[in-house]
Amino acid sequence: GAVVSQHPSWVICKSGTSVKIECRSLDFQATTMFWYRQFPKQSLMLMATSNEGSKATYEQGVEKDKFLINHASLTLSTLTVTSAHPEDSSFYICSARGGTSAEQYFGPGTRLTVT
Amino acid sequence: LAKTTQPISMDSYEGQEVNITCSHNNIATNDYITWYQQFPSQGPRFIIQGYKTKVTNEVASLFIPADRKSSTLSLPRVSLSDTAVYYCLVDYNTNAGKSTFGDGTTLTVKP
Numbered sequence: 001g002a003v004v005s006q007h008p009s010w011v012i013c014k015s016g017t018s019v020k021i022e023c024r025s026l027d028f029q030a031t032t033m034f035w036y037r038q039f040p041k042q043s044l045m046l047m048a049t050s051n052e053g054s055k056a057t058y059e060q061g062v063e064k065d066k067f068l069i070n071h072a073s074l075t076l077s078t079l080t081v082t083s084a085h086p087e088d089s090s091f092y093i094c095s096a097r098g099g100t101s102a103e104q105y106f107g108p109g110t111r112l113t114v115t
Numbered sequence: 116l117a118k119t120t121q122p123i124s125m126d127s128y129e130g131q132e133v134n135i136t137c138s139h140n141n142i143a144t145n146d147y148i149t150w151y152q153q154f155p156s157q158g159p160r161f162i163i164q165g166y167k168t169k170v171t172n173e174v175a176s177l178f179i180p181a182d183r184k185s186s187t188l189s190l191p192r193v194s195l196s197d198t199a200v201y202y203c204l205v206d207y208n209t210n211a212g213k214s215t216f217g218d219g220t221t222l223t224v225k226p
Binding site for chain 2: 004006036043045091093104105106107108109
């Protein structure tokens with residue numbers, strides 16, 4: 001099956017710094033990538049949808065200037081958490097969809113801890 | 116976006132068959148139904164996908180009635196390793212292909 005990777009798998013940063021998370025589709029071209037955030041014992045919350053070569057579409061309540069998303073190629077999307085604060089600590093998960101497939105392929109997630 | 120509704124939790128014992136039902140009353144004509152499994156601190160893992168009637172693969176079956184307003188994931192002979200959260204998703208093509216996760220069902224398999 002299709003594989004999606006994320007890097008790093010976990011990261012600890014200091015409050016006020018920025019962190020970049022990469023999401024890659026390893027064996028298929030992802031026309032659309034999604035970024036989710038998941039807090040402990042809660043469901044996944046969609047943050048934004050990104051299509052290759054265009055600006056991301058953010059869900060209501062998600063600050064686009066704080067969570068910068070770049071989908072520069074058909075195999076790579078990045079999420080940058082700018083000026084991170086402890087409340088941004090969460091599990092960030094990306095998923096990718098290729099072509100006309102209705103299936104999303106999920107990455108393994110990135111655990112962000114802001115101290 | 117219309118939400119999916121699932122039971123919050125279910126308990127089972129090893130070797131039993133588990134059926135988890137999901138309601139999706141506002142499903143659109145072109146939408147598919149997909150089920151995912153998630154373990155703690157991991158991304159969701161695809162289990163099965165269907166459009167109508169019955170779909171079966173090596174790990175599960177998916178039953179979808181004619182009106183498609185619900186679906187049932189069937190896990191045969193569960194084991195302790197099937198303890199996880201199970202999510203049903205309806206891919207709403209009318210919303211640019213994005214999906215909204217419901218609360219999921221936490222399945223606990225006991226020995």
